[in-house]
Amino acid sequence: MLASPSLAATEEEQSNTVQGTLVNTAEDRAPVEGVEITVTSPDGEVFTDTSDDEGKFEIEVPGRGGRVMIELDTETLPDGVSLRNENKSSITRNLNPGQRAVILFPIGPDTRDIATKWDRIPQLVVNGLIFGIILALGALGLSMVFGTTGLTNFAHGELLTLGAMAAYMFNVAMGLPFVLAAVLSVVVGLAVGWAQDRGLWRPLRHRGTGLIAMMIVTIGLQFLLRNLFQYFTSGRTLNYDAYVTPSGVDVGLFSYTYRDAIMAGISAAVIIAVTLALSFTRFGRATRAVADNPALAASTGINVDRVVSGVWIVGTGLAALAGVFLGYTLGVTFNIGQFTLLLLFASVTVGGLGSVWGALIGSLIIGVLIEVSTLVIPAELKNAGALMLLIVILLVRPQGLLGRKERIG
Template structure:
């Protein structure tokens, strides 16, 4: 009941600027950087026979055209503007005939060049990527959020679509699970419904964006790559590890852990010491979420942004499955992280203490466990996982000041579905939510994908209120 009240309250207190952000903002954009960045190429966008606008690539090969609204557009690259030493690659060609743009979406369209004196043998990249902010504000978050399933053709068979959407659902579910584990552990140890958790996701994504854009880290990567270019194995490994996005992710996770520890040490622990009621702490978490969200908006702006690394990639074809190397790596890393968290909880003293406090805080304290210290560890771990989930989510979406708020309802759904207070339940619930959301698009419009996932949460509350892995508790 508290969680449902929290959901309604958060939607009601969402400021008007959040709703206004869903109006307009549609663009088509891209970057011509294969085989190298090329400036001065003209790209024109049409809707029907009407010309919407023309953009010219800058020194980094980037272009962008603002759109009058959602709809289907035709994007044409002017081959006469291409320098003589280049030609437009046959795939995907010089024209994208039918590019669908959803409300509030900033969609990337890919054009590829080749050297004129060489035959292009590069694999065809995905035609475009749904780098959408997926709506903004409470009204749109249930219709546009979610990871796009690349490589799903409208002409593909039902079986192929089902396989591809299952892969997309697993990735979506893994990201939800990573973000929701901390939320579940925090609830288990403190009984606090933390509404700032979604904005901690945004914090992690934006910190990675900030750090990865620093000249210092770009220079470090260049220096390491040049110095160790001829060193077998060590050179490529260190070259990858020192990439700005990788370093940004590490720093974001550390800052997320520090944020979680700070909130526990200087806000939640003093409130508990003063015996503040849970409902009052719940209201504090809503206020904290709004403060953090708008501080991030002021600091980073309300524009949608994307990470510079790992965006434009060729699709890997594994039988009926089409996936980018980035998404494949994200899936592998997500599984490793969740397995690591499970091992931490199951086999280490700190993990066992966390589970003990979550099961029965008073009994754990009476048995000699330092409950305050364990709670601090939980918030630190939760902050780190939340930041990591934000980075992973941002790599599949446009980074935006409300992205974590959009994911919050699905994190709550995962926690409730799996069982309140259980980390393993959040993992299972996240996977189920991701799969249901994606597979529902086989039969229903994609705008309803998250609605079915939330509907599953409601059914679970009616049938098994304690969740899949939760335990029955006596009330009253």
């Protein structure tokens, strides 16, 4: 049975329409009548319709879009008619005004190759590596700021959201090509990194504000930015204009999409460029000197304020780029930062606080762990595995995998 809903809306009506036709492909595409289709809106409202004698249904969902759940009630299927996969009776989809989509509910004997859960491991590992390398962009910036200033920035996740929001504004609101919008969003991130250090963190440092007080400031900034983002998005999930269903490449044990391969390649190239710059350039040597001993670095003629500003600029730019990529894969939401913040902390803690390579390794470990853990726990709890690893690392090796031990006392 095929359901081919078209999802359409206009800004004036402030609503979306989910419509389609149910047919039985096992019986020469005979229409399937009397099947109940339910759509749950982002606000939790439920709208229902039943397919007519031509197999057609139409459901109007008030609002301006967002994440909805489209569900087929298998109990209302005619006798002798069933879904090929009973676990695929519901589909979650992001609705945007004017968007059209095709959703399939296959019916008939299950002809799929049933693979064991262990056969999924290669695909899950690849998915985890792709997510991990994108996560590493944000973790690298967080680790650089902590290593240089000692500040735990709880607002770092919102900098990812900033990148996604900026790309959406340039791409959708201003009509720029997605690639140009992505570049401009990184430029916005760089500018915000400079502005927040010059306007907030540098004055606090010069006044002798302690790290605990500054950390509390980051918590307040986190909530301020998140609420602003929620206000401007009205809590909806947004998509870039460039979004299309990605085509994939199947290499046997696993598959990947060109989109994911490009994002992973760009992320890896940027991370390698930053790490090499920190290792071999004058700015990189100055950054490491400030991270080791700011007072001693200042006594040798290094401009500590300029180095710290540079770290904030680079760190925020990396976060903005990570936000652009996450917005492309997950949709642009006001809480992207909230979703990723604990994963960023887990990544830098597992790899080693203040360690650039540790942030990369920790992010890859966290990304793979999150995906592979779905073999044994529900997907809704997959982030819990990363947090459990964080706790174990803190108990067994507090300095992280690549961190240095410190003598206390």
